[in-house]
Amino acid sequence: xxxxxxxxxSLHVHPAEPEAPMLSVGQLTLVEGKGIVEDVRYFDRKxxxxxxxxxxxxxxxxxxxxxxxxxxxxxxxxxxxxxxxxETDGISLIESLGKQLQIGQAVLLIYDPRTPCAQMDAxxxxxxxxxxxxxxxxxxxxxxxxxxRVGDSIRVLTGSAGVLTRSN
Numbered sequence: 001x002x003x004x005x006x007x008x009x010s011l012h013v014h015p016a017e018p019e020a021p022m023l024s025v026g027q028l029t030l031v032e033g034k035g036i037v038e039d040v041r042y043f044d045r046k047x048x049x050x051x052x053x054x055x056x057x058x059x060x061x062x063x064x065x066x067x068x069x070x071x072x073x074x075x076x077x078x079x080x081x082x083x084x085x086x087e088t089d090g091i092s093l094i095e096s097l098g099k100q101l102q103i104g105q106a107v108l109l110i111y112d113p114r115t116p117c118a119q120m121d122a123x124x125x126x127x128x129x130x131x132x133x134x135x136x137x138x139x140x141x142x143x144x145x146x147x148x149r150v151g152d153s154i155r156v157l158t159g160s161a162g163v164l165t166r167s168n
Contacts, residue, residue, distance in 0.1 A: 006091025006154040009062045010079035013039040022080035027149040030106040030142045060084040060137030068130045081123050084137050091154050093138045100157040105146025112139045
């Protein structure tokens, strides 16, 4: 796996009902500082102090999901089942912590590993435990608005004085 580039494998948004399955979509509209337009339950959420929430997009690698399925002796885990907005192929998200990723037209800052929720054990008993220690994907905030589609490329960017440049 190349730690600096990959592609979008699948895209998902939360349904209106809190514990219902994620909805698969072909594209997402990301808005700087607000999140995903189509994810109406979480779009433009604010902290208690009225500031935009940092957690705007969640990502996980399909490779990581596959490893968890293998350990649990499952034939696989359906895209969207682990409740991430963007599932990726070919990029190490945990090695992208603190970095900016260009995904389609949008730019995200990967700022923290996700913490697995209790719903993961509803997917498969033991999954939540497997997802601890940075094996549950990452959290991101939108730095530049844009559209993200299934199949779009993902590239690690480096920032310099507010200017985004492609890393090698």
